[in-house]
Amino acid sequence: MDRTKPLGKSRNISLINQYANLSEGLQNTVDDRTWKDLELDYIFSFIDRTLTKTGEQYFYKLLQKEQTNSQRELINCIINHYSNKPDQLLKAAQILRKYEKNSTYSLQSFMHLRRYKRAPYWIRILSFSSLSFAFGSLFHTSFILPFIAILLINTAVHYYLKTKINLFHFEFKNIKALYDNYLKLAKLENQDNYLSKNEIAKLKVISKKCFYLSLNIENADELSAAVYYLIEIIKATILYDGLQFNSTIKLIEENIDIIQKTSDYIGISDTSQSLYYLKNYTKGVKPSSSSSKLINIKNAYHPLIENCIVNSISIDGANVIITGGNMSGKTTFLKTIGINIFLAQTINYSFCDYLEIPKIKVISSIASNDNLMQGKSYFMDELERANIIITQINESEQPHLILIDEIFRGTNSQDRIALAASMLLYFNYFNCIVVVTTHDLDTIDLVEGMYDTYYFDNIYQDNQVHFDFIIKRGIQHKTNVLELIKSLNYPSIVIQQTEKFRKIITAHKRKAICNEGFKGNISVLPRSNLGASGQSK
Structure with a gap:
């Protein structure tokens, strides 16, 4: 993809502007009427050379909302980095393209609107009951029928919860991709201290949990599928997915600032690269x-x-x-x-x-x-x-x-x-x-x-x-x-x-x-x- 000129890709502005719309407490750069008068959606499409959905959303927000001084400084720092080392732009683009495979427009609304519902508290009772009857049936046959009954109930509940959890399959994949690709980009751009070691450690835990919840059977071979379904039976027995979903959501809510900060870095990096190409391959000037x-x-x-x-x-x-x-x-x-x-x-x-x-x-x-x-x-x-x-x-x-x-x-x-x-x-x-x-x-x-x-x-x-x-x-x-x-x-x-x-x-x-x-x-x-x-x- 040639980033030296407008990319010509189709854009869904209603999805791209979600991050800007969810950014509370930030002053608009211009009002809505002026935005339309100057046809700034079309201007955005012309100047945007980002490679990811996260980058698109951040760049659009940069145009719509007032920036902080720290954001301006980081963008200028990354642009200067690539100005001094333009040979690293190709590697950065490769990282962004890998991230884009798991990028989604809906991550911001997932984090901030919280339209998900946690699994009900009583799944803990069903999980404990299943384990109790399974353990009891090892010692007395009278526990076998109750165990089979609770197993059938738990299996039905498991697959019901799984359909609800799978609604956020792409958001979990996106969070996992944030962690993996942030580490690579920050190292490449000499911004290793953007997140503290403690923040990275917390993000790593969330990333692992999100990875588990994003797993599915797509494109698996026969052996992998057999192992997958065996594990599904075990998980259904103890309603593991529902418990894991609640645990993951709790961690996400407690550390939403860290996830947002990481997402912003991906957006800032992509936007900075976009601005580098814009400023070096169009006729213009710094005011x-x-x-x-x-x-x-x-x-x-x-x-x-x-x-x-x-x-x-x-x-x-x-x-x-x-x-x-x-x-x-x-x-x-x-x-x-x-x-x-x-x-x-x-x-x-x-x-x-x-x-x-x-x-x-x-x-x-x-x-x-x-x-x-x-x-x-x-x-x-x-x-x-x-x-x-x-x-x-x-x-x-x-x-x-x-x-x-x-x-x-x-x-x-x-x-x-x-x-x-x-x-x-x-x-x-x-x-x-x-x-x-x-x-x-x-x-x-x-x-x-x-x-x-x-x-x-x-x-x-x-x-x-x-x-x-x-x-x-x-x-x-x-x-x-x-x-x-x-x-x-x-x-x-x-x-x-x-x-x-x-x-x-x-x-x-x-x-x-x-x-x-x-x-x-x-x-x-x-x-x-x-x-x-x-x-x-």
């Missing part, structure tokens, strides 16, 4: 830290777009409004910025030539939808999302990067312009960096001087609209609706009327703004007078 409200990104590209046009932007002090025609690249640029800054703060790597950022939390409103099942309109969805953003920046001292695509596009132009301008002014007085796209030039007039302006351009040539997808300083005053409908061969009367009405509407709106004296003459409240709901106190 630099900025202590100020500065984002400087050079030649950034979207990793999922083949032959993507690179773009650069420096945001220092002022926030940003981006204009441009339909399909000109505005939304892709927003996602490119968001994805690269997100990755910079989770895996310490970005798809660009240079990135300088402060520690900042990304939050977005890019993909809004009508929800007929909930009776929610497109515009209501936008309003609710904006309110969530307002709440977050009010309740947190941490800087935020706010990405909004075509702000309030779901309502009429008058309300959209008024509300959008008000929101942008409101954001301007918080500890955040705002990058927003819009088609409304009037919105820009209302926040003039407070937002830097950028645009994406297009040209109409040979009855086709062409885009260069390069961001430029300034404002895009022209639209491309006429060019697009011309390229689709709309009826000429529709094209002519569209052009006529557009001129009338534009002239009317400009006149209204000038008459009201809005442009460059907006009074704003200082932050101390801004309430959490956006209302003045």
Whole structure:
């Protein structure tokens, strides 16, 4: 398997994200909406070069949840180890592939949700009774019939319990594999002290018990099968499996932190190897830290777009409004910025030539939808999302990067312009960096001087609209609706009327703004007078 490029394997995200979902007490790196806006499941699939299910789950959790300093240090340490000794990557991959044969997505839910039930306490009575009658029958024939009766009962109970125990067959195999392969990986990566000797000793005992419970008759030869069934009769007599299951579960529950720590190491090792390949075989850079409200990104590209046009932007002090025609690249640029800054703060790597950022939390409103099942309109969805953003920046001292695509596009132009301008002014007085796209030039007039302006351009040539997808300083005053409908061969009367009405509407709106004296003459409240709901106190 070539780990220098995306693996192309199918992934079941609902299984992969189980570990992240079960990780209580850890803060999310971004909220669910931002995760979907930036299509981070697809980003994960692109950057993931892990070989095991445990590695997949850990890598996904690394992206979703805030890491501890010790986890970051261990990942960096292992990456540096393989950077210095790349010849050991093949051996590490062999260990992981061997482990993967017994790896399962369900180990985390097995340990943390505890959906198993222990064998009932009265099996001890049946086990003791069976031994007593067996011993008594050696001395008196009157014990033989009771022994046969209890043997039949115990056999039925044994196979009933065995069906329940076998539900966790793969989890027991996984725990055994954790122990075996942790020792090999830790030694290879010079991390022998990750687990203490006492922890390893406890894990060894659990591993042996799990190995016993994971045994079955699959692929056995005739002699082995005969021995197996003979042993089954003995085990059924004393209900050994049920007693062993209870003993093993008790040990697992008492030492769950050790098992989790071992599982994490396998995940960290696999993830670190994945990141090694990503950072050495893709075009990208390690980000630099900025202590100020500065984002400087050079030649950034979207990793999922083949032959993507690179773009650069420096945001220092002022926030940003981006204009441009339909399909000109505005939304892709927003996602490119968001994805690269997100990755910079989770895996310490970005798809660009240079990135300088402060520690900042990304939050977005890019993909809004009508929800007929909930009776929610497109515009209501936008309003609710904006309110969530307002709440977050009010309740947190941490800087935020706010990405909004075509702000309030779901309502009429008058309300959209008024509300959008008000929101942008409101954001301007918080500890955040705002990058927003819009088609409304009037919105820009209302926040003039407070937002830097950028645009994406297009040209109409040979009855086709062409885009260069390069961001430029300034404002895009022209639209491309006429060019697009011309390229689709709309009826000429529709094209002519569209052009006529557009001129009338534009002239009317400009006149209204000038008459009201809005442009460059907006009074704003200082932050101390801004309430959490956006209302003045």
